[in-house]
Amino acid sequence: xANRDYIVFDFETGSRNPxxxxxxxxxxxALDGRNLALKGTFNxxxxxxxxxxxxxxAGFDPIEDGALRVTNKTREGLAKAPALKSVWTKxxxxxxxxxxxxxxxxxxxxxxxxxxxxDMPIISRLCEQFGPWDKSRSQQKLFSKVYKVDLMDxxxxxxEGDPSxxxxxxxxxxxxxxxxxxxxHDALQDVKDTANIxxxxxxxxxxxYQNIEFEKAFANGxxxxx
Amino acid sequence: xxxxxxxxxxxxxxxxxxxxxxxxxxxxxxKAWSKKLAPNNIEELSALIAIIRPxxxxxxVDGKSMTQHFIDRKHGREEVTYLxxxxxxxxxxxxxxxxxxxxxxxxxxxxxxxxxxxxxxxxKAIGKKKADLMAKVKKKFIAGAKKTKxxxxxxxxxxxxxxxxxxxxxFNKSHSISYAVCSYWSAYQxxxxxxxxxxxxxxxxxxxxxxxxxxxxxxxxxxxxxxxxRTPSIANYQDKFxxxxxxxxxxxxxxxSLTGKTGDNVxxxxxxxxxxxxxxxTKFTWIExxxxxxxxxxxxxxxxxxxxxxxxxxxxxxxxxxxxxxxxIYRVLTAAEKKWLLNNYSNKKWKSxxxxxxDLAPTKKEGGGTSKQERKQxxxxxxxxxxxxxxxxxxxxxxxxxxxxxxxxxxxxLSKVDISDTSAANTTCKEILNGKTGNNLCVVANVxxxxxxxxxxxxxxxxxxxxxxxxDDTCVLDSVIAFPKIKQKYKYIMYEGNNxxxxxxxxxxxxxxxIDKIHEI
Numbered sequence: 172x173a174n175r176d177y178i179v180f181d182f183e184t185g186s187r188n189p190x191x192x193x194x195x196x197x198x199x200x201a202l203d204g205r206n207l208a209l210k211g212t213f214n215x216x217x218x219x220x221x222x223x224x225x226x227x228x229a230g231f232d233p234i235e236d237g238a239l240r241v242t243n244k245t246r247e248g249l250a251k252a253p254a255l256k257s258v259w260t261k262x263x264x265x266x267x268x269x270x271x272x273x274x275x276x277x278x279x280x281x282x283x284x285x286x287x288x289x290d291m292p293i294i295s296r297l298c299e300q301f302g303p304w305d306k307s308r309s310q311q312k313l314f315s316k317v318y319k320v321d322l323m324d325x326x327x328x329x330x331e332g333d334p335s336x337x338x339x340x341x342x343x344x345x346x347x348x349x350x351x352x353x354x355x356h357d358a359l360q361d362v363k364d365t366a367n368i369x370x371x372x373x374x375x376x377x378x379x380y381q382n383i384e385f386e387k388a389f390a391n392g393x394x395x396x397x
Numbered sequence: 398x399x400x401x402x403x404x405x406x407x408x409x410x411x412x413x414x415x416x417x418x419x420x421x422x423x424x425x426x427x428k429a430w431s432k433k434l435a436p437n438n439i440e441e442l443s444a445l446i447a448i449i450r451p452x453x454x455x456x457x458v459d460g461k462s463m464t465q466h467f468i469d470r471k472h473g474r475e476e477v478t479y480l481x482x483x484x485x486x487x488x489x490x491x492x493x494x495x496x497x498x499x500x501x502x503x504x505x506x507x508x509x510x511x512x513x514x515x516x517x518x519x520x521k522a523i524g525k526k527k528a529d530l531m532a533k534v535k536k537k538f539i540a541g542a543k544k545t546k547x548x549x550x551x552x553x554x555x556x557x558x559x560x561x562x563x564x565x566x567x568f569n570k571s572h573s574i575s576y577a578v579c580s581y582w583s584a585y586q587x588x589x590x591x592x593x594x595x596x597x598x599x600x601x602x603x604x605x606x607x608x609x610x611x612x613x614x615x616x617x618x619x620x621x622x623x624x625x626x627r628t629p630s631i632a633n634y635q636d637k638f639x640x641x642x643x644x645x646x647x648x649x650x651x652x653x654s655l656t657g658k659t660g661d662n663v664x665x666x667x668x669x670x671x672x673x674x675x676x677x678x679t680k681f682t683w684i685e686x687x688x689x690x691x692x693x694x695x696x697x698x699x700x701x702x703x704x705x706x707x708x709x710x711x712x713x714x715x716x717x718x719x720x721x722x723x724x725x726i727y728r729v730l731t732a733a734e735k736k737w738l739l740n741n742y743s744n745k746k747w748k749s750x751x752x753x754x755x756d757l758a759p760t761k762k763e764g765g766g767t768s769k770q771e772r773k774q775x776x777x778x779x780x781x782x783x784x785x786x787x788x789x790x791x792x793x794x795x796x797x798x799x800x801x802x803x804x805x806x807x808x809x810x811l812s813k814v815d816i817s818d819t820s821a822a823n824t825t826c827k828e829i830l831n832g833k834t835g836n837n838l839c840v841v842a843n844v845x846x847x848x849x850x851x852x853x854x855x856x857x858x859x860x861x862x863x864x865x866x867x868x869d870d871t872c873v874l875d876s877v878i879a880f881p882k883i884k885q886k887y888k889y890i891m892y893e894g895n896n897x898x899x900x901x902x903x904x905x906x907x908x909x910x911x912i913d914k915i916h917e918i
Contacts, residue, residue, distance in 0.1 A: 174894065203795065205895055206917070210795060215787035257729075257778040258787065264725055265788045268718075271799040381889050 176269040177202040179282040179366040183242040183358045185234035189292040193219035193231050198358035200366050201269045207370045213265045214359045216252035242356050281314040284365045287321040402439045406588040417618040418598045420580040421446050443577035452566035467494045483547050495563045497570035509541030523564040591622040599638040609806030616807050617873040626809045631678050632710040653804045666693035704800040719790040726779045737766030751783045812870030813843035817896040817918040827871035839900040842867035857881050876909045887915040
């Protein structure tokens with residue numbers, strides 16, 4: 172399995188609905204699928220449609236002031252950022268660098284926090300709009316089409332037996348794991364934090380797996396659900 | 398004949414197992430057994446070619462293959478014995494091992510008084526395994542032996558049985574000697590003219606079943622002869638493999654996806670661009686490459702050239718990633734915008750793509766080259782991204798290696814271990830291949846192949862062991878063994894593509910590197 176690289180990525184956006192929100196920043200780090208070493212970093216702000224009426228007319232949510240506050244951005248700053256299509260093209264090239272065989276089967280695996288619910292729908296939307304898009308399956312083909320890692324699911328599985336864990340939001344995790352919250356909600360910092368947690372989880376998984384194999388786990392007939 | 402085949406350097410090459418490309422001995426099997434046998438005359442080379450055939454390797458007597466018997470006898474590790482003393486003169490050149498069909502025929506002539514025709518019938522009967530014919534020949538053999546009285550009836554039957562058993566592996570000597578002669582001369586060329594040897598093999602590598610694997614192996618082995626490979630560049634390119642200053646350069650048409658007409662188009666495009674600017678491509682600036690060469694070749698070809706570092710020789714040092722990045726931005730331009738840049742280049746002489754786009758961005762009304770405000774904004778976006786690339790445009794070593802493997806079949810500029818810390822190594826693959834022995838040898842290497850093998854007998858029956866092919870920046874080493882305990886302990890990190898610190902030993906009189914510890918890097 173360890174033959175694809177991982178792209179840990181995150182969008183900052185101007186609102187909360189992934190199907191209509193406008194991205195204001197995209198950041199990513201590429202990790203070697205084998206030794207989990209950092210291979211590359213991507214970071215760019217994105218100029219959204221700042222005029223509310225024009226945004227609505229184009230089918231997007233307007234940029235919310237609250238979102239700008241949380242992500243520490245200003246309308247003036249975003250007005251100077253490159254447009255979505257240009258950034259997206261560069262992001263696709265960045266991701267494509269880590270498809271080390273240049274074949275769909277070896278496309279990198281997307282990783283992020285709460286990506287299934289939020290970031291992957293944005294990826295799909297942008298792929299459909301600008302490519303690369305698998306028309307026959309109506310599916311993105313920038314990343315692996317089969318595998319994805321939503322770290323939130325892993326964290327849930329890892330902590331669900333611990334009644335002291337009340338929340339697994341990224342902010343709670345930062346505090347629990349001793350990560351600084353100073354630049355939280357900057358896409359690049361979020362991505363770096365996510366990557367650190369992801370690497371720790373994977374290293375732990377790998378160590379555990381070496382001692383507890385699943386091979387023939389139910390061969391003795393001891394099924395939990397019969 | 399002995400003088401003709403007495404070149405020490407050539408025999409040394411066989412003894413070191415450096416036989417990639419040497420006729421009949423270029424497989425891993427051929428290389429390994431050549432090293433084990435270390436032939437030093439044409440007779441032994443002929444025998445080597447005969448005994449590394451499947452029949453001989455699988456013919457076990459007293460728990461050892463006939464091949465191993467032959468080698469142990471040659472090196473004095475096993476006594477040379479004969480089934481009967483009378484066979485010594487026939488079997489002495491092959492240390493008492495019945496290697497050739499011709500030896501069976503001579504035995505029949507001597508022991509049973511067969512004439513040449515009868516001896517040939519024996520060969521045919523053995524070779525074709527015809528039971529009825531065999532029974533007839535056997536009867537004749539026993540009767541003949543009775544007449545010559547060299548051996549008694551029991552001995553004659555034993556000798557015949559032995560000849561019969563040899564049918565599994567005995568080879569035709571005339572065939573084998575002819576092979577040996579070809580093998581010797583190809584090894585001679587390799588030993589004395591390695592540059593030309595590798596060049597010619599690489600030149601025809603695309604005719605092999607797996608050209609990329611062939612190129613990989615040849616380039617790896619060339620390192621053993623201190624011949625380095627290089628990717629083509631604007632400063633040095635030809636259509637096919639070529640040598641320059643003692644280095645082997647890949648040709649334009651040796652790049653994957655440029656092998657056919659696309660490669661010809663690239664070569665023609667370079668000539669055409671040179672004519673337009675009236676100067677050699679080596680004198681082009683990077684912006685001139687983008688404006689005058691890029692439009693003449695298709696994007697797949699331009700990206701392939703960028704990825705293997707074809708444009709690396711610029712004064713401004715264009716990394717492969719930067720070349721790809723700039724090219725993608727150039728491709729954002731419309732045909733009219735590209736034409737505007739071409740038409741205005743002679744006046745403006747831009748130094749960079751950014752400068753060119755800054756002049757292009759304003760609309761035509763504003764004195765630039767874009768047709769409308771929308772296009773102006775697109776170009777300004779690209780200028781922004783040229784000035785502030787969202788990712789590093791340096792060439793990551795791992796990426797660079799992947800690109801060369803993808804387009805050339807093997808890493809050329811860097812070795813796969815160059816991305817790892819190699820300070821823990823106390824030896825190299827080349828040193829081990831050249832005969833270094835001892836314990837606690839540590840090599841930092843990339844695992845190229847892991848062949849798992851289920852042990853079928855002995856104490857470890859049913860357990861898995863592995864044969865590894867590893868490589869570092871010196872060469873490829875394919876006689877690396879992980880016995881069951883080590884296989885079990887390190888199975889999660891011992892996979893293809895991983896860089897590892899492999900520690901182990903090589904015993905005297907053995908060329909296998911036995912792993913006893915593995916560390917992750």
